[in-house]
Amino acid sequence: MNKRMLQQAQQLQAQLLKAQEELGQLTVEASSGGGAVTVVMNGQQQIQTVKISPEVVNAEDIEMLEDMVLTAVREAQMKAQELAAKHMSGLTGGLNIPGLT
Numbered sequence: 001m002n003k004r005m006l007q008q009a010q011q012l013q014a015q016l017l018k019a020q021e022e023l024g025q026l027t028v029e030a031s032s033g034g035g036a037v038t039v040v041m042n043g044q045q046q047i048q049t050v051k052i053s054p055e056v057v058n059a060e061d062i063e064m065l066e067d068m069v070l071t072a073v074r075e076a077q078m079k080a081q082e083l084a085a086k087h088m089s090g091l092t093g094g095l096n097i098p099g100l101t
Contacts, residue, residue: 030075
């Protein structure tokens, strides 16, 4: 590997690290049950907050609440993955590089 290629690889690595840091600052929000459960996740797919409306807390129907939480988390995760793919596509030139999105 010549010196120029090594420099380019180092620059790309620095840009990717910066992009990962930026993704940690960006958030997506998803909800289920008509807004009864809301999940906020950052671009690194880390859950930031989970909000549950008191009206849906029913000790006799915990299963429904669990389903709403799971649905909101899955939607937030999908949105975070899309956000990361979009954010990183500028650096990777549209290449699908495993582990970067």
